[in-house]
Amino acid sequence: MRVLVTGGAGFIGSNFVHLTRRTRPDAQVTVLDAMTYAGHEQSLTGTGATLVRGDVADADVVDRLVADADLVVHFAAESHNDNSLREPWPFVQTNVIGTYTLLEAVRRHDVRYHHISTDEVYGDLALDDPHRFTEATAYNPSSPYSSTKGASDLLVRAWVRSFGVRATLSNCSNNYGPRQHVEKFIPRQITTLLDGGRPRLYGDGMNVRDWIHVDDHNDAVWTIVERGEMGATYLIGADGEADNLTVVRTLLDLMGRPGDDFEHVTDRPGHDRRYAIDSTRLRTELGWTPRYGDFRAGLAATIDWYRDNEDWWRPAKAATEAGYAAAGETAVPQDRAGEVSR
Secondary structure, eight states: OEEEEETTTSHHHHHHHHHHHHHOTTOEEEEEEOOOTTOOGGGGTTSOOEEEEOOTTOHHHHHHHHHTOSEEEEOOOOOOHHHHHHOOHHHIIIIIIHHHHHHHHHHHHTOEEEEEEEGGGGOOOOTTOOOOBOTTOOOOOOSHHHHHHHHHHHHHHHHHHHHOOOEEEEEEOEEESTTOOTTSHHHHHHHHHHTTOOOEEETTSOOEEEEEEHHHHHHHHHHHHHHOOTTOEEEEOOSOEEEHHHHHHHHHHHTTOOTTOOEEEOOOTTOOOBOOBOOHHHHHHHOOOOSOOOHHHHHHHHHHHHHHOHHHHHHHHHHHHHHHHHTTOOEEOGGGHHHHHO
């Protein structure tokens, strides 16, 4: 099988390439990546994948690569909420126009397509809401990032219905694991701790995310590609709900630091309170189950990876922290954290 992976030098995409090469060694993998700040050629070391530097919105490049593929798995996306609030246009360009460009290419060449999306398209849930997101949940995005991902999902559904494109979709909860950029929540805290600093927690820290190890996500993607119903959407989650405060305190404990050794910082605008995935359809219809059921153990392994791979994350650390400072992130006294988050 010839597999084209867009965004394959990024976090989830590069781990997908590694998983594919481990579990399907006969697959020929080509990666299309714009190699922005989030892409690392080093993340593909040892995979044997062919890397093509290019923009997913470049119709000529995309058409050439899709014509030579049996399967396209579309990870490429601008994905950081803070960045989308500062500059929305790259999110429109990559997430919407890039998806349109791919869809037109797979339509021309009749190539199987899988679309990677996020649970953030559904908005957020109240902390005390007993429900979780399902495939029937209405879209209610709250940021330029989530709204452009929602738009890309709708394009895929329309191309399936209108043009018969052979596509499936998946919306996943928050990923963690190796090779994630230090701007993201968990690797930011880990690398700060490795540097002897104090983790920085948005607002009151009560925002809940549904965490899944990146290898479980990518295993679910292959399950959907091989057994999923054409045109269907599957939600991918591992029952890993935890509030940000709990995550920070777990990291502190694993790294031998006191549980209160962190700073509250000003909350981001429109910060969603809770995400939660119901992956019943994926589990019952396709028989998928996550392998990493112990979040604490998964965090410990992730800490080990960042400790052992400083040369991978070190070059981006200072610039990332400077970016947060320039955006106005400031420390808040702990007794005012709840007030700031509101």
